[in-house]
Amino acid sequence: MAKDKKFIKKLMTKDTMLIAAVLIVSALLFFQMNPSSVPGQKTVAVRVIHIDDDSDMISGWLKVGGQEITARILSGPFRGREITVQNSLIGDMIFDRYVKVGKRAIFTLSLKDNEITDAKLVDYDRQIWHFSLFAVFAGFLIFFARYTGIKAVISFIFTTIVFVAVGIPSILAGNNPIAICMMLAALFGVTTLLLVGGFSLRTLAAIVGFFVSLLLSGVLAIIAGKGLRLGTAVSDIANTLFYSGHSQLDISGIFFGAVILGASGAMIDIAIGVATSVREVARANPALGAKRLIFSGFEVGRAALGTMTTTLLLAYVGCSLFLFLVFAAKTTHFARIINFNFVSAEILRTLIGSIGMVLIVPITAVVAGFLYRKFPIPASEGYPGTSDTVDNSYMAKDRKPLGKHTFRFLSPDGILVATVLIVSILIFFSFKEKKTGGSTPAFARVVQMEDHTKPIGTLRMGMQVVTARIVSGPYKGQQIKTVNQLLGREMTDRYVRPGDKALFMLDIRNGKILGAKIVDYDRQSWHLLLFIIFAGLLILFSGYIGIKAFVAFVFTVVILLRSLFTFILAGYDPLFVCFVVAIICGIITLLLIGGFTSRTLAAIIAFAVGIMFSAGLTIFAGYGMYLRGITYEAGVFLLQSGYPALDLTKILLGSIVLGASGAMVDISISVATSVKEVALANPMLRIRRLILAGFGEPNWAP
Amino acid sequence: MTTTLLLAYMSVNIFLIMFFTANKTPLTSVLNITIVSHEILRIIAGSIGMVIIAPITAIVAGLLYHNRMGATRLRNPSQI
Numbered sequence: 001m002a003k004d005k006k007f008i009k010k011l012m013t014k015d016t017m018l019i020a021a022v023l024i025v026s027a028l029l030f031f032q033m034n035p036s037s038v039p040g041q042k043t044v045a046v047r048v049i050h051i052d053d054d055s056d057m058i059s060g061w062l063k064v065g066g067q068e069i070t071a072r073i074l075s076g077p078f079r080g081r082e083i084t085v086q087n088s089l090i091g092d093m094i095f096d097r098y099v100k101v102g103k104r105a106i107f108t109l110s111l112k113d114n115e116i117t118d119a120k121l122v123d124y125d126r127q128i129w130h131f132s133l134f135a136v137f138a139g140f141l142i143f144f145a146r147y148t149g150i151k152a153v154i155s156f157i158f159t160t161i162v163f164v165a166v167g168i169p170s171i172l173a174g175n176n177p178i179a180i181c182m183m184l185a186a187l188f189g190v191t192t193l194l195l196v197g198g199f200s201l202r203t204l205a206a207i208v209g210f211f212v213s214l215l216l217s218g219v220l221a222i223i224a225g226k227g228l229r230l231g232t233a234v235s236d237i238a239n240t241l242f243y244s245g246h247s248q249l250d251i252s253g254i255f256f257g258a259v260i261l262g263a264s265g266a267m268i269d270i271a272i273g274v275a276t277s278v279r280e281v282a283r284a285n286p287a288l289g290a291k292r293l294i295f296s297g298f299e300v301g302r303a304a305l306g307t308m309t310t311t312l313l314l315a316y317v318g319c320s321l322f323l324f325l326v327f328a329a330k331t332t333h334f335a336r337i338i339n340f341n342f343v344s345a346e347i348l349r350t351l352i353g354s355i356g357m358v359l360i361v362p363i364t365a366v367v368a369g370f371l372y373r374k375f376p377i378p379a380s381e382g383y384p385g386t387s388d389t390v391d392n393s394y395m396a397k398d399r400k401p402l403g404k405h406t407f408r409f410l411s412p413d414g415i416l417v418a419t420v421l422i423v424s425i426l427i428f429f430s431f432k433e434k435k436t437g438g439s440t441p442a443f444a445r446v447v448q449m450e451d452h453t454k455p456i457g458t459l460r461m462g463m464q465v466v467t468a469r470i471v472s473g474p475y476k477g478q479q480i481k482t483v484n485q486l487l488g489r490e491m492t493d494r495y496v497r498p499g500d501k502a503l504f505m506l507d508i509r510n511g512k513i514l515g516a517k518i519v520d521y522d523r524q525s526w527h528l529l530l531f532i533i534f535a536g537l538l539i540l541f542s543g544y545i546g547i548k549a550f551v552a553f554v555f556t557v558v559i560l561l562r563s564l565f566t567f568i569l570a571g572y573d574p575l576f577v578c579f580v581v582a583i584i585c586g587i588i589t590l591l592l593i594g595g596f597t598s599r600t601l602a603a604i605i606a607f608a609v610g611i612m613f614s615a616g617l618t619i620f621a622g623y624g625m626y627l628r629g630i631t632y633e634a635g636v637f638l639l640q641s642g643y644p645a646l647d648l649t650k651i652l653l654g655s656i657v658l659g660a661s662g663a664m665v666d667i668s669i670s671v672a673t674s675v676k677e678v679a680l681a682n683p684m685l686r687i688r689r690l691i692l693a694g695f696g697e698p699n700w701a702p
Numbered sequence: 703m704t705t706t707l708l709l710a711y712m713s714v715n716i717f718l719i720m721f722f723t724a725n726k727t728p729l730t731s732v733l734n735i736t737i738v739s740h741e742i743l744r745i746i747a748g749s750i751g752m753v754i755i756a757p758i759t760a761i762v763a764g765l766l767y768h769n770r771m772g773a774t775r776l777r778n779p780s781q782i
Contacts, residue, residue: 033729041728043728043730043731044730045730106730106731106734108728108731122731122734122735123731123734123735123736123739124734124736125734126733126734126739127730127733127734129739130733130739130742130746133742133743133746133747133750134746136750137746137749137750137753140750140753140754141704141753144753144756144757145756152704153704155704155705156704156705156708156749159705159708159709159712160708160712163712163719164719164723168716168719168720168723169723171720172720172723172724181713188705188709192705234717235717237717237718237721238717240721241717241720241721241724244721246724249720251717254716254717254720257716258713258714258716259713261709261712261713261716262709262710262712262713262714263709263710264709265705265706265707265708265709265710266706266710268705268706269703269706311706312710315707315710315711315748316710316714318744319711319714319715319744320714349714353710598763598766598767598770599763601766602759602762602763602766602767603759603763605762606755606758606759606761606762606763607755607759609758609762610751610754610755610758610759611751613751613754613758614747614748614750614751614754617747617750617751618743618747621743621747622743625739625743626736627736627739627740627743628736652740655744656743656744656747656748657751659707659711659744659748660707660747660748660749660751660752661751663703663706663707663748663751663752664751664752664755666703667703667752667755667756667759668755668756668758668759671755671756671759671760671763672759672762672763675759675760675763675764675767676763676767679767679768679770679771683771684771685768685771686768687764687765687768690763690764690767690768691760691761691764692760693760693764694756694757694759694760694761694763694764695756695757695760
């Protein structure tokens with residue numbers, strides 16, 4: 001009995017209580033999220049047993065006509081019953097579903113008096129695949145990271161459920177979306193940090209750092225967002241949502257909220273990494289001053305930032321690959337692409353997220369430094385062999401701080417940095433813009449405006465006569481006058497006011513401006529400003545590593561911009577192109593950050609193997625689930641605008657591999673570094689111990 | 703680290719999730735619709751990639767550094 005009581009007491013720690021609480025909340029929310037759906041309707045899984053095909057193939061694989069599908073119901077009260085539905089194929093690439101015999105599918109049944117009156121095909125049944133993938137993920141995580149892995153899986157589930165079951169409905173209910181997203185980010189941050197870091201000073205430091213940085217990047221996102229004048233046209237689906245009866249939604253607010261929320265995951269990682277290292281240093285030498293502790297925090301933050309900066313970039317480009325391909329396919333002017341709403345929105349997302357990541361390092365380091373100074377670690381928790389009276393004199397001698405690297409041009413490292421930078425610049429400028437007719441883009445500042453518009457909702461309709469002075473390009477200084485028609489459409493209207501800088505398309509013949517048209521606002525100046533803030537903070541906080549991280553970022557942007565899209569559109573296998581681009585960007589980033597060392601070699605080998613594994617898995621699951629890339633409007637547009645042979649499914653799968661590659665680079669270098677540290681600290685260790693030391697690397701599990 | 707990709711991808715798709723929630727589409731349907739399925743694959747396959755790379759790196763780095771430390775071990779055979 002006594003033993004049992006002891007066991008129960010052991011179980012009742014704050015840690016396990018927290019896990020239990022998080023699990024219970026997740027479960028409650030999950031069951032509340034899945035109500036008995038719409039009355040008179042039921043969604044069931046079926047297996048297709050027979051098909052009468054009455055469809056004709058038009059253009060490649062697109063079919064028109066109908067299918068009569070007979071299927072056996074596999075779930076719910078009508079289990080075992082066979083039903084027949086008509087599935088009409090209207091030649092719409094997005095909404096048509098062509099099913100095959102023997103496959104599982106999802107039907108919506110219409111019910112009346114407990115009898116099926118009608119049924120409709122929704123899509124293939126992919127639940128088993130989702131479930132197995134999740135099981136593989138959770139299994140690997142728990143197998144390799146044990147207890148930390150369990151906590152990581154719990155925080156993954158909690159985040160998903162709270163986002164879908166609480167966040168989305170409260171935004172739809174009309175609450176302030178930025179406030180909601182901030183609260184969600186704070187909640188996820190606190191839960192994840194508490195789960196991973198326990199109830200400790202380092203968690204407190206990480207939470208404070210996270211909150212301050214969240215607030216700062218939130219304010220920055222809102223200011224920049226207002227300047228960018230994105231309106232409701234931030235993405236395809238946002239526009240659809242707005243015009244399908246949800247015009248009361250604050251679309252741009254939701255977008256800014258999502259930008260902050262999207263960056264919060266990466267911020268949490270860095271915060272806990274920095275706070276943990278400050279604690280370790282304080283434990284190793286409790287006599288150290290706050291300044292020295294803060295410095296150690298910076299040190300670790302720097303290393304983390306080095307590879308983290310391309311994580312968000314690659315993740316977001318992976319998500320919007322179709323969008324970017326459409327713009328690359330249209331071969332319009334670079335200035336037009338970069339100032340367009342959708343593209344501008346993605347740039348804002350990436351830069352704000354990256355700035356948030358950079359900001360969190362100094363804030364967390366300072367908070368953790370002062371906290372551990374204020375509440376010194378008791379000697380019992382210090383490393384063995386340390387006491388309060390550690391000889392601190394070495395600090396005075398060792399003025400040159402750890403890892404403060406001096407930049408030398410003629411080291412292999414310096415040569416690499418310079419080469420990558422030069423190659424990036426060369427690739428960027430080697431690209432020649434195609435001339436479209438006689439029109440050329442130019443920025444002009446509006447000096448005078450006659451307004452003949454009337455407000456309609458948030459928009460204006462009518463026309464305005466605009467006089468503007470050109471401020472860029474060969475026609476600089478000239479005045480232009482144009483009529484700007486506003487049709488009351490968010491996507492195309494650009495209402496300008498005197499003093500605004502806007503992008504004009506000039507109609508040029510024989511060196512003379514015949515006419516001009518306003519095509520967009522000047523968003524590029526805002527992008528540049530954000531980019532300078534990002535690069536400035538990065539280099540300010542991280543010094544030489546910051547410069548290397550910056551070069552890696554620039555290189556990745558240039559490769560994506562000039563190689564990825566070009567090669568895919570040129571007809572090379574998209575999956576292969578994405579794979580190669582991911583490998584090249586990964587290797588260059590690893591070499592830049594890790595230098596020419598064994599740990600870089602280990603990270604590169606592991607990265608190559610890991611990305612092959614993950615590409616294989618993605619292909620296997622993607623084809624198993626009958627995923628087709630054609631589901632996106634942008635995909636249809638690509639096929640219709642002169643690229644009918646593009647394999648959209650492969651583009652989709654490639655974009656998934658590319659999006660994950662940034663995160664994989666991070667983890668590989670941090671694990672390799674920790675193995676190196678252990679091997680150097682004790683060269684006698686057996687190989688098994690060394691490998692286990694890498695498994696124990698705490699950074700990747702949270 | 704596992705919530706990094708999750709939060710990044712979910713916030714990219716916030717309008718998509720809102721679209722289905724606003725239209726009261728049943729959860730079973732939503733989860734199987736191709737466009738949603740894409741995003742689920744993106745999140746989970748990406749996360750699996752992140753999880754699998756840690757042990758691979760640990761093994762490769764362990765082998766590499768064990769080799770490099772070989773000379774040191776030979777000089778101090780008594781400590782093994």
